[in-house]
Structures are given as C-alpha cells and as structure tokens.
Amino acid sequence: MNIIAISGSLRKDSFNTALLRALPALAPEGMTITIADISALPLFNQESEAAFPATAQALKDAIEAADGVIIATPEYNRSIPGVLKNAIDWASRPWGQNSFAGKPVLLMGVSVGKLGTAVAQSHLRQILNYLDTQLVGQPELYLGPAQELFDGAGSLTDEATKASLAKALEVLAARVA
Amino acid sequence: MNIIAISGSLRKDSFNTALLRALPALAPEGMTITIADISALPLFNQESEAAFPATAQALKDAIEAADGVIIATPEYNRSIPGVLKNAIDWASRPWGQNSFAGKPVLLMGVSVGKLGTAVAQSHLRQILNYLDTQLVGQPELYLGPAQELFDGAGSLTDEATKASLAKALEVLAARVA
C-alpha cells in the first residue's frame, strides 16, 4: 500500500512537514508513505498546459501511482496556502485528467494556535469532494498547539497525537483495501 | 480615487483579466483602476520573509497606497486559484502587516459555465473578511457564460454586464468615500 503525502508548507522546519515525517513509524504494516515535493512547481497558467511542466507531470504521476493520499496543511488566512492549492490545480489538469479521482484521502493539520487548521481543512474538503476523492470524514485531525507536540529537533513526541495518527492511518488503510 | 485590481488568472487571454480591462471605461468620474501583476511572485515560503521579495513588497505597497481593491477570479476546483491565494498570502504578511486591512473590496468573476465563480467567491469572502476588509456584499457579480460577453478581441460587449459593473463600481466608490 503506497501512499503519497503532500505538505502545504514549503518551510524547511514546517510543523506540518514534520507531522508527515512522523507518519511512517505509525503506519500499519504494509503501508509506505512518500512525501511529494511541490516547491518547484511553477505558478499555474493554463497556457503552459500544452507543454505540461515536468514537475507538474511528476506530481500527477506520483498521485496516480499511489493507492491513497495524505495532505497535511497549515492555515493561511482561514484557507489553505496558495502553494498547496497551486499543486492541487496542476494535479487536476488538463481537463478530464484529474489525478485525484477515486483516491482515498486523509487530511490533517497542525498549528501553533488552537484551531488546528480546521477552517483551512473545511475549504480543502470542498475542493477534494469536487475532485471526486474518497475523503475520510472521521477522524478529523486538528492538531496543536504545535510547539507542545514536537521536540526541538522536529520529532513528534506527544503520545496522544501519535495514537490519533495511528488510528487515522488505519481508517485510511481500510478505505484503500 | 485610486483602485488596485487583481486577476486570479495568469493566462494572457483570461476572461477575468479582460473583465478588469473593461472597468476603467465604466468607472465613475475620479476613479482610476490599475491592474496589479502577480505573475512574478515566488511561491510563498515563510523563510523568505526575512528578505521580503521585491515583487511581493511591490504588491503590498500598491495595495496599501490604494483606496480600494477589486478582485476578478476564475474558479478552479470549486475554490480560488492557488495563484491568487499565493498573492493574498504574500500581501497579508509579515505577521501584523496585513496590507488589506480596512480596504473596501469588490469581488467579481466570469466563467464559461453557468456558476460564474460563485463557489470560488464564497471562499474568497471568508478569506477577505478575516483580513478585515470592508467587503461589498451586494451586488454579487457571477458573470457568464464568458464567450457570450466578449468579442473575439477580448472586449466586453454585453450591455447588461456593462450596466451591472458600472453599478457595482458606484457601490465600491461609496464605500471608499
């Protein structure tokens, strides 16, 4: 079971990317999780579709080859980052070739505040429902405050969060199977 | 009265950019409308804030110098384009220096389908309310189908749409005054 994971933050020390890095150790047997790189994508421009950018095609190929998708996102201005939406826009194109179609998807997010990216994820749910994914509704993962969950090296140390993540990965696995 | 206009599409022949180009001829006396360029912005990365990119700073300066803002957006995957959100994310940063604060804002969008970007604008309304703008609620401008409103050269020719836009610009002007 091959899962692709996408972080909505490009920051090297991003808590959301750190969250994704913690997942393989918590995953059920047989699940491999690979983090995609969305930092080199150009800004989406429909004119560029004729010669589809290699970085965008690589993202599409990785999603299509995967059995499921995990997205961990920060919340910027009560929505998802433009960076993440830009990646989704590329992966949904060209018309009729939406790479997310039919994929089981699990969402999560961690923030330094108490909302845990809940509002951002509400936008993301609408987008991914439109993209015809099999979107996990429960459990929701609105995690934080981030600074209490990770150690100084960016390793997830909070046991309750680990248990929540392990359980959520089992739900995702059941959707894939 | 100096208005900055932002298009959510980078496509040269974008209907939404064409919509913005039609506005000066419909604007009330004393209103000038300048279209911002968001195509050269890097993907937002919080690490880059220390040396704030010149293109992002130029966008912030233009918004702060303006008396009001107009955004015309396409709808991608039932939300706003990543490209537009990326521009908004830059303009809202660094923390405590949100360039949109207090600005009157008018939204519009045109699509080839019948929804006229209504769902995308619903996300944009949440984002801009968070950014503490004075957001025009009525009239809503869900325009289209695009191919019936513009001629082959990209000029807005539909008289009813022109009248709607002129009226909306007056509402914006009243918010600025």
Added chain:
Amino acid sequence: MNIIAISGSLRKDSFNTALLRALPALAPEGMTITIADISALPLFNQESEAAFPATAQALKDAIEAADGVIIATPEYNRSIPGVLKNAIDWASRPWGQNSFAGKPVLLMGVSVGKLGTAVAQSHLRQILNYLDTQLVGQPELYLGPAQELFDGAGSLTDEATKASLAKALEVLAARVA
C-alpha cells in the same frame, strides 16, 4: 436497495420536492426511493434529547434503515435552509448516534436562478463529510432554471435533466453495492 430522500423545502409546490418525486421513474432496477417528512420536527433543543421527539426518532430510524440518502435542497441566503439543517441536527443526535455515519449520499438542487444551489451544496458537503458519509463528489447536480425543467403540474419534463439524474442514481447505486 432502499433510498431515503430529503427535501430542503417545505413548500407544497417546491421544485426540489418535485425533483425528488421524479426520481423513482429514473432509478435503476431494484432501487426504491422514499421521501421523508421533515415538516413536523420541532426546532432542535438539546434539552429535548432526554425525551427524544417521536418525529425526530422516526427520521433517524428511516435514515438508519436506508442503504443510501438523497438530499435535494434549495439555496437560502447562500446556504442550506434552516429547515434542512434542523433535520440534519436531529438526525445527528444524541452524541455518538449519528444516523448518517457510513451512508452513501447524493446531493442535488434546482433553483430559478442560474447557480442551481451550488453554494448551498458547498456548505452541505462540509456538513456531510463531518458526519462521516460516503459523499458522491461527481456528478454534481446544479439544476435550473427550474421553470424550464418542469411542466405546470410539477412534472419533470426536461430530457437532459432526466438523463443527468439517471446517471447520478447509477453512481449512487454503485456506492451502495
């Protein structure tokens, strides 16, 4: 295959209720569709849960006994009607006894305007994803203008709409099976 259908409008001549009435004739073999009555529900009050109202319990029982759910909703003030949300609130309670959990759900809506209830359905998608349903993402059914789809007796006469609905019912049936 037993489907329960809920209309977001209480109006006797509601186009959305008329849409639901048109479905049995378009349904795949073996699918029966029964319209629920939500007009007699009290306004939700958590204090009333101890003695759960009979009308609310009947709605819960009907949803739980069904293999899938169809909701047809008008759009009121860019969201779903309070009447429909009130029915959903009852069916989701008491805590831990959400009657929608795991159910395949198909959404549709018809309006006299061109938006076809798209914005209302975007709220409904968030709500139903939270309620852990298996929510059909595609096709979307944003139908209208209503007055061109039905005859004076409230019968659906538009052939393209009938074909769209028949196809959507097959997608729902595949989720149930």
Added chain:
Amino acid sequence: MNIIAISGSLRKDSFNTALLRALPALAPEGMTITIADISALPLFNQESEAAFPATAQALKDAIEAADGVIIATPEYNRSIPGVLKNAIDWASRPWGQNSFAGKPVLLMGVSVGKLGTAVAQSHLRQILNYLDTQLVGQPELYLGPAQELFDGAGSLTDEATKASLAKALEVLAARVA
C-alpha cells in the same frame, strides 16, 4: 446605541446565551443590548409569507429598529444550528425586505471543545456577507473551553475573555457610529 443579540442555541443553560447575557456589563457607555427570542418561530415555509407569522415579523422589526446585531452561536455538525439559520431565513424575507441590510454585525461563539465555533462562523460569515451587512472581520471570537469561562451559575468569570469581549464591543460601536 441599540443592539439586538441573537443566540443560536435554544437550551436554557446554553453557554452562548450566557455569553450574550454577560455583554451589557462589558459594553461601552450608551450601548444597550437586548436578546431576541427565536424559539417560537415556525419552520420557514415560503407559503406562510402571505400571512407573515407574528413571531417572524417581530424579529424583523427588532432587527430593523436596531443599530447593530450580535450573534453568538454554537457549532453543530461544522455549521450553524438549523435553529439559527431558520431565524435568519425568516428575517431575510419576503424577497426584497432583508432586515439585515446595512447593519453592522459582530459574531462570537463559545464551545466546550477547542475550535470555539470557528467553522460554524465561517458559514455564517458567507451568509451575512450575502445579506449585505457590515460584518466585523477582526477581532474574531472563538471562545472556550466553555466550562472554564463560566461559573456554576452561568456567569462569565474569565477576565481575559471579558477583556476580549469589551474590545470587540468597541469595534462594533465604531461601526455603528
């Protein structure tokens, strides 16, 4: 300065209603705050508009007579309660007689969980922007956990919350003036 306040919960011991009861003691001089009763409204049915229900007309009259509106809402199923939406639907009707038009509106919500009704308020912001209100964007009031803010008698005792509310009421007052 006459403010009408609406609670999204009908429960007698509702934390959100308790929040509204705490406001007069925190309000700037000259601001009076009256809590509306929405518990006796019928479920909205467009057929009933011809003989507009007295309870609904009373709500409309109270909103129209007010200089501003405060809404405190719980979150049910990641949206606002049906009960609150039903009240808004009545107040927005009949067509062309939206009682909220132009009113300054302040939102708040308290929950036992950590989200503080943020997702519910995101729906409410879309609805109220459509209804052409002057919606306060900042500060946002996502309050909780409720059980730590109130004493056993339902009195707000948390000093930080009181200070936040007092500041928000000043922002509302500035919009009214």
